[in-house]
Amino acid sequence: MTPNEELCVSLLGRYDQGKVRRANWESGWNDVAAYVLPRKRDTVRQPSSAAVNGPASAPVRFDTTATNAVRVCAGGLLSSLTPAGELWFRFNPSNPGVSSAVKSWLDDCTHRAAEALTASNFYLSIHECLLDLSAFSLEGLFIEEGLAFQGAERGELLNFVQVPVGTFTIEEDAEQRVDTVFRTFFWSARQCAQKWGEERLSKEMREALASKDPAAQTRQFEIVQAIYPRRTGEFVSGPAIPDKRPVASVYIDVASRHIIENGGFYEMPVAVARLLREDNMIYGTGPADEVMPEVRMVNAMRRSFLLALEQQSNPQWLGPNDGSWRPDNRPGGIIYWDTSDSKNKPERLRDTARLDFIDPAIADSRQIIRQAWFNDMFQMLNRPEVLEQKMTAFQVAEMTQEKLLLFSPMFARITRELLTPALTRVFNVLLRREVFEPVPEDVNLGELSYQIDYVSRIALAIRQAQTGALAQTAQMLGAMAQFDPLAAHVIKWPKAGIMVARNAGVPAEIIRDEDELAAIQQEQQQAQRAAQLAQMAGAANQAAGAVQKLGPDAQRAATDAIGGAS
Numbered sequence: 001m002t003p004n005e006e007l008c009v010s011l012l013g014r015y016d017q018g019k020v021r022r023a024n025w026e027s028g029w030n031d032v033a034a035y036v037l038p039r040k041r042d043t044v045r046q047p048s049s050a051a052v053n054g055p056a057s058a059p060v061r062f063d064t065t066a067t068n069a070v071r072v073c074a075g076g077l078l079s080s081l082t083p084a085g086e087l088w089f090r091f092n093p094s095n096p097g098v099s100s101a102v103k104s105w106l107d108d109c110t111h112r113a114a115e116a117l118t119a120s121n122f123y124l125s126i127h128e129c130l131l132d133l134s135a136f137s138l139e140g141l142f143i144e145e146g147l148a149f150q151g152a153e154r155g156e157l158l159n160f161v162q163v164p165v166g167t168f169t170i171e172e173d174a175e176q177r178v179d180t181v182f183r184t185f186f187w188s189a190r191q192c193a194q195k196w197g198e199e200r201l202s203k204e205m206r207e208a209l210a211s212k213d214p215a216a217q218t219r220q221f222e223i224v225q226a227i228y229p230r231r232t233g234e235f236v237s238g239p240a241i242p243d244k245r246p247v248a249s250v251y252i253d254v255a256s257r258h259i260i261e262n263g264g265f266y267e268m269p270v271a272v273a274r275l276l277r278e279d280n281m282i283y284g285t286g287p288a289d290e291v292m293p294e295v296r297m298v299n300a301m302r303r304s305f306l307l308a309l310e311q312q313s314n315p316q317w318l319g320p321n322d323g324s325w326r327p328d329n330r331p332g333g334i335i336y337w338d339t340s341d342s343k344n345k346p347e348r349l350r351d352t353a354r355l356d357f358i359d360p361a362i363a364d365s366r367q368i369i370r371q372a373w374f375n376d377m378f379q380m381l382n383r384p385e386v387l388e389q390k391m392t393a394f395q396v397a398e399m400t401q402e403k404l405l406l407f408s409p410m411f412a413r414i415t416r417e418l419l420t421p422a423l424t425r426v427f428n429v430l431l432r433r434e435v436f437e438p439v440p441e442d443v444n445l446g447e448l449s450y451q452i453d454y455v456s457r458i459a460l461a462i463r464q465a466q467t468g469a470l471a472q473t474a475q476m477l478g479a480m481a482q483f484d485p486l487a488a489h490v491i492k493w494p495k496a497g498i499m500v501a502r503n504a505g506v507p508a509e510i511i512r513d514e515d516e517l518a519a520i521q522q523e524q525q526q527a528q529r530a531a532q533l534a535q536m537a538g539a540a541n542q543a544a545g546a547v548q549k550l551g552p553d554a555q556r557a558a559t560d561a562i563g564g565a566s
Contacts, residue, residue, distance in 0.1 A: 005257070035060070062299050062302040069375055081458050089110070092106060092450060092452075092453050101440040102448075119156050129141050129273075132165050136288065141270065143269050143422055143429075145429055190217070205221060227269065229247055230264070245264030246265075267425055272417065276413065291369050301361060318347050319346045376403065415454060470491075
């Protein structure tokens, strides 16, 4: 076999093994698709052909509480974590002691990146990702350069593709970070030719492209994209051709086992996030796994409630087994019966079901489901006074403190596995394509170190927990300082002030670092000493003038007194 054939067989084998491992989660995903997001049912089932999801139909669903709860959760994440039209992240220097030029440059990069995200399809794709993350506890987001960088007359700088759950497999590195993704999708030969060119297509694809048969023209080919890190020696550092870059990207036509493209990226282009990860649960876990029994139960109770309600509104008829009458359920209808025997008179079956017992039980289960998806927290975060910024982040944190404590592990994983990789990819793409201003002259691009700080409502509310602890400690230390002034020096107040400013989302370029604060303190101390010396000199001059006004005898007496005192 040729090297390409060996690579193709190896990658497809890894993909097949990934699907075997993923099978443990597919039954749970099918339950979520059936009871929570019915429109995802065909995608999760991993069809063998390019089946297109039609209108959501789920005959087993009698209650939509879980569906609504997931949509509230996804919408709450979008508006509270990545709000469109607001600056919800900042590129800040990792070392606060860098020059102001670097801080200003990173601040400009922040605004340019935010504009690029707004102009792209980021907010459309991220909402779908957050829906998957809320429901299935798993999502995939593919970030690529937009058509504007590919010579198109119209297009954006960035393009984001939501990778549906059930269409990809993942592998982790030694630190449990997703570094390998196999994703599958279905394209026609025409679509493949538009992306890669006709010369790169397989024989079957070229035949379908040249055919005049509508069935051949619209035939969907299964494409697998393998994204994985290349080994040392297989790539070069710095600028390189696609197949020599650190992250490999190989597109394969599965039917013909043909490699369409063997390229690569400078950084991981796919951000795969798990809402929670426990033990060896590589595909993650989340609220759906915990409350699926409640979802099933409220669905069954709702079905029973509807049946009982219908039973009461239209109960069955009781009649003799040899009767010939026909019930007429129309309003004002007439029912004829044999009057020769009063026992033959038809009557309704009396239903003794207690519907008042069912309703509270359903309400309790619904509340459990909504709480599992943090609906109450997101509804508080989306109150008008919060949206209009009439409440401070500290007030929001106090209002939602209990819920934030439960949500913070999920927030940490969302930022670590979804937002930070995505924004890092965006930063690098825009930097390479010179969308940013030139790097300051005194900065070595290879040594440039930055961090991503999140300044959305929920991010600031979580960080305000630290500020609240500091405020409480400061209050207690103030009381202790009345007994021992040394207590006031327990905390490094300048450093604490910097932390408070950062937690409040203040831009790094207007926050002084510790060196600047130390210099200001030194200047103040020098000015204070100079003022004291000037005051002492003035007092000495006044004393000398007073002595000169005395007579000779008084001057000698004053001199003797000073000498005696010394």
